[in-house]
Amino acid sequence: MAELPLHVGMPDRSQSLYQSLGEQTFRNLVEAFYRRIDTDPFLRPMFPADLSEAIGRQFWFLVQLFGGPPLFNERRGPPFMRMRHMPFAIGMAERDAWLAHMLAAIDEVEIPEAEAEVLRAYFDRASLAMINRP
Numbered sequence: 001m002a003e004l005p006l007h008v009g010m011p012d013r014s015q016s017l018y019q020s021l022g023e024q025t026f027r028n029l030v031e032a033f034y035r036r037i038d039t040d041p042f043l044r045p046m047f048p049a050d051l052s053e054a055i056g057r058q059f060w061f062l063v064q065l066f067g068g069p070p071l072f073n074e075r076r077g078p079p080f081m082r083m084r085h086m087p088f089a090i091g092m093a094e095r096d097a098w099l100a101h102m103l104a105a106i107d108e109v110e111i112p113e114a115e116a117e118v119l120r121a122y123f124d125r126a127s128l129a130m131i132n133r134p
């Protein structure tokens with residue numbers, strides 16, 4: 001299946017989420033998300049023992065995607081997110097658990113409702129695209 005860029009269908013305003021929320025908010029979001037992954041017995045085994053590098057990668061990706069500097073491309077190359085997730089068995093249950101942590105992290109970090117909605121819509125749709133197992 002051809003890989004669609006993950007920004008397809010994103011509202012234009014999401015390009016400036018980096019500016020409106022600021023880099024620290026993205027850092028806080030990723031940290032809140034990975035704190036939840038760390039204590040989830042279902043998803044934790046899928047992730048590396050040391051989460052600090054995973055935190056960095058997720059942060060670089062989100063900063064870049066939402067209009068900040070191209071940190072992910074500089075450090076990891078082209079995103080190819082669906083391809084990068086192929087080694088992990090992601091079915092609907094894994095996706096739902098992942099998304100629940102991300103939505104909880106969005107709630108935990110103080111994000112204005114309009115921007116929070118853009119993030120929720122993005123993660124909801126993009127996480128479906130990561131499903132690679134029945």
Ligand code: HEM
Nearest residue numbers: 046047054057058061076088090094095098123126127130
């Ligand atoms: C909105 C959807 C998602 C986005 C934007 C996303 C983003 C990312 C990024 C940027 C990385 C690092 C890739 C790299 O540099 O190699 C990553 C890794 C990973 N993702 Fe996702 N992901 C998403 C959905 C999911 C889902 C649904 C799962 C299933 C549980 C998942 C599991 C993983 C795992 C296990 C890794 C490896 C951790 C690491 O070492 O960085 N992801 N993801």
